[in-house]
Amino acid sequence: MENDIFLRSLDLFKEAFPGRINQILKSKEEGKKIIGTLCLYVPDEIIYASGADRVILCGGKSAPIPAAEEYLPRNICPLIKSSFGSVIDQKCSKTKSCPHFGLVDLIIAEATCDGKKKMYELLNQYIPTHVMDLPQKPENQNALEYYIKELESLNDVLEKLTGNKITDVKLRNEIKSANETRKLLRALYELRKRDSPPIRGTEMLKVLQQMHFLSPDKFRKNLVLLLDELKVKKRENSGPRIMISGCPMASGNTKVPEIIENQGGLIVVEESCTGTRAFWDLVDENKEPMRAIAERYLKIPCACMYPNDRRIDQIIELARDFNVDGVVYYTLQFCHGYNVEKYRVAEALKKSGIPLLSIETDYSGADNEQIKTRVDAFLEMLE
């Protein structure tokens, strides 16, 4: 059941977007550098502490894909193709609906999955791209030290680009405000644990997608308004409680959550980079800032890492805490990491008696009807 009580603050996120583009245009004229990123392992705190601004370039739309396929093989993940396409496609990259806006000075990329890594080599021909390495076995003894070294080089790259010094004071300030945002998001998710959550998954997803574009201050302000509004408005939602787990859903991609909620399900939590992985852990404010940042970010349970039991444990924990009836395991086509990890997640869920539906798809609407049938059957099974 859907409630129809209007949430003014949800619109604020969307409305802030055009203003944000103008703000970036203006600050760029004033000499501010604009950084593009494509992964959660690149710490925002360091970028903002350098005085630069940042936008996340992950593509969730299908429009730029044909342009990208002139360079990239068809059988790689649509997120990679869409992101690359929005940079190289002239028609697209200059439009204001594109995450790139044609304004990015430097891309801070990362060595996660192979498709992305190799795409960055091509991307570098269009926009200067710095690729950070990541320890692929984050639980290794020296992984943390190695990651800190990579963050220190990132520090140097950013200082050189912006001409600003990244001081500990600045870093601490950024950590503090980023933690504030994380706490607000945790508070929002806390509301979703209720028997009748005041906010739906499709609404939450659009909020999290705006995290990619809005300035941290604006985003945080809007979160406060949203929380306030949810406190006073009596909104109730019902339906089988679903957790989404898997690949990120970049801006423009709302396909599967929309089907789930249109067919009567209610998404109560997302184990995803447009979900818990984006904000779950805090950076320790009492430690030396660079080390504290490194510790927090290395905890992100991405399927590119080995081993990744921590992700499986977290899925089970979230499923319990949010009292979910079933899990929809969402993967993008050709995303090997999340597709292979599905097997172990499925085993763990089975052991815990939690039903699972897995959906592997892309950005096209070609399989909408088939997905609807599966979702219907899954929801009927849960009822």
Place this chain on the structure above:
Amino acid sequence: MISIGIDAGAATTKAVVLHENEIAGYAIIPTGFDFRKAGEAAYREVLSKSGMDETKVGKILATGYGRSIIGFADKTISEITAHARGVGYLIPAAHTIIDIGGQDSKVIITENGKVVDFLMNDRCAAGTGKFLEYTAKALEISLDELGMLAQVSKNPAKISSMCTVFAESEVISLRAQKTKKEDIAAGLIESIILRTTAMVKKLRIKPEVAFVGGVAKNPGVVKAFEKALDTEMQLPEEPQITGALGAALLI
């Protein structure tokens, strides 16, 4: 009062009339382009076949790929739930249902007539009725002939392409190499079985196994399946109507 279940499948539309919890009649017609028209035609046909009067119709429930387009239905339900119910009615001992239709194939595990798990292959024609239909064409034989021929093969050809389009060209090159027709036919059936048994094994069989959908009418496929799964298959008298029947029962 009678209730009617309509299964608006991609290839065929099925309708079942239920009167006092017994099947009073059924109809199977090709869907063609328009789900809605096919649904109406199946509805009229099933009424006349069962000799029932339209005024007696209580509720109508639609299932299948085109279920949302059947505007005159009172409610819709997914074909997975519908098949589970229909098979549960006809073969109460069945706990694993394999359904191979024209456009998709699915494996459903049930407990007390309720779905507890399922897998579906619906993104491509591989492992569905369409696969056999197209490849039979490349052999220039009918579907029935394909099933019969396959049974006499002693040395099934290896068809490595799962994709229907590639399998078609593979058949043509096998023909060019003078591979026997029956061996190609058996190879084709083996390939669709391989695909489906992989799905069944993922979910683990719970006896008994029921086989429904259009492809279940092909004895060659049934035999090969029984061999691959090492278990006997339970077949309803009319394997194509379990979805529509389930819908009628779920009203």
